[in-house]
Amino acid sequence: MGKKISIDPITRLEGHGKINIFLNDEGGVENCYFQIPELRGFEKFVEGRPAEEVPQIVSRICGV
Amino acid sequence: MGKLKLASFWAAACGGCDVAILDIHEKIVDLSKVADIVFWPIATDFKYKDVEGYEDGYIDVCLFHGAIRNSENEYVAKLLRKKSKVMVAFGSCAMFGGIPGLANFKQRLDILNKVYVESPSTVNPEKVFPQTEYKVPEGELDLPEFYKDVKCLADVVDVDYYMPGCPPAAHQIWAVIQVIASGNLPPKGSVVGAENKSLCDTCKRVKTDRKVKKFVRPYQIKIDPEKCLLEQGLPCMGPVTRAGCGNQCTNANLPCRGCYGPLDGVIDQGAKYISALASVVDADNPEEADKIISQIVDPAGTFYRYGLPGSLLRRAK
Structure with a gap:
């Protein structure tokens, strides 16, 4: 099993993300995974809200 | 230093x-x-x-x-x-x-289902949810637990x-x-960068002691830029919201949304607002009061728009 390099968090962008890079025994990149560790669930909690509320709520998905 | x-x-x-x-x-x-x-x-x-x-x-x-x-x-x-x-x-x-606290009106599993199974842009027939630990051929990956x-x-x-x-x-x-x-720090626990008076107290709109006979949504009326928004029937959170924002919403002719939260000594902004509404509703009997209050669409989501997790309720059942 080779080495794992974690870049956590990735920075200078909105939101949370991390990158895991797996190296093989020769030190080359075997595989690379990009993960989004965050979820807030806007898709669900806008349900039941007045329609005119939605633009003001979803503007908080990303304030950047 | x-x-x-x-x-x-x-x-x-x-x-x-x-x-x-x-x-x-x-x-x-x-x-x-x-x-x-x-x-x-x-x-x-x-x-x-x-x-x-x-x-x-x-x-x-x-x-x-x-x-x-x-x-x-x-x-x-x-x-x-x-x-x-x-x-x-x-x-x-x-x-x-x-x-994000609005999610406390929903259930954890319903949120995950909506996002990872039901949403129109998602194809996930096996209904796979994010796992806190996951084995890949090269090793292990992990994700935080969604509370x-x-x-x-x-x-x-x-x-x-x-x-x-x-x-x-x-x-x-x-x-x-x-x-x-x-270095002149205030006492621990202080609210900083805001005032300890209500947005109402800093609002220049004209109040007339007029009582509310009918609640409306912003698109249903032509909003008068000079008059109190609550007296116009819009559920403005100004009476129970801490001042300090510079009255940005009311200056833009929209009701205060309550984002600065309750004043000192108030733990539940929504409950305080229910109390405030009780004093402005113009009803002669409980049935009429009920009818007027019922015109507010989604009262829980409106009164606890920003503060459900920090309120006495904390979450919907």
């Missing part, structure tokens, strides 16, 4: 608080004269590992935005608490849950100061930074 060491972090947040800090514009140069940034994911490239390597108390002030939605948010909150002399719950999400409830920062760590707003107003942020730099 040496330069301050400053950290700013987002948990379950949108980044609007970070942008509000940048909205101090050229004063950011002045900030750099008194403070060094030691962690600020939106603007600088420090990793969690860097923070883990700091001595305890290394950071002078941490501005923590965002609610606590998952185990990573809680881990970083506890890490930053340990490494920081002063912890500020910065913005409505950290203070009382904010917009049942959204929590406030003070639910997981000791908080020194609170600064409300969605986001906090830039002029208030600058004032608070100057106070921090001066």
Whole structure:
């Protein structure tokens, strides 16, 4: 099993993300995974809200 | 005194608080004269590992935005608490849950189903949800645990100061930074960067003691820019919301949304608002009062728009 390099968090962008890079025994990149560790669930909690509320709520998905 | 060491972090947040800090514009140069940034994911490239390597108390002030939605948010909150002399719950999400706190009206499993199975843009016939641990051919991956409830920062760590707003107003942020730099810190637990009077008290709209016979939605009337919004039948949160934002919504001819939260001594902004409404509804009997109040669409979501996790209710059943 080779080495794992974690870049956590990735920075200078909105939101949370991390990158895991797996190296093989020769030190080359075997595989690379990009993960989004965050979820807030806007898709669900806008349900039941007045329609005119939605633009003001979803503007908080990303304030950047 | 040496330069301050400053950290700013987002948990379950949108980044609007970070942008509000940048909205101090050229004063950011002045900030750099008194403070060094030691962690600020939106603007600088420090990793969690860097923070883990700091001595305890290394950071002078941490501005923590965002609610606590998952185990990573809680881990970083506890890490930053340990490494920081002063912890500020910065913005409505950290203070009382904010917009992400609306998720406490829903159930955890319903949220996951909606996002990962039912949403129109998702193809997931095997109904796979994110796993906290997952084996891939090359090794293991992990993700934070998505909690049942959204929590406030003070639910997981000791908080020194609170600064409300969605986001906090830039002029208030600058004032608070100057106070921090001066070293004249207010008593622990204080709300900073806001006033202890209601938005109503700072609103220049004309109030006439007119009672409300009918509640309306903004698109149903032509809103008079001079008159009290609540008296026009719009459920304005001004009577129960802390002033300090500069009355941005009411100046834009829209009702106060309540983002600065309750005043000192009030733990439940929504309950306080129900009490305020009771005094403005013009009804001769309980049936009529019920009829008028029923015209407010989604009262729970309106009264607890920013503060359900920090309220007495904390979440819907």
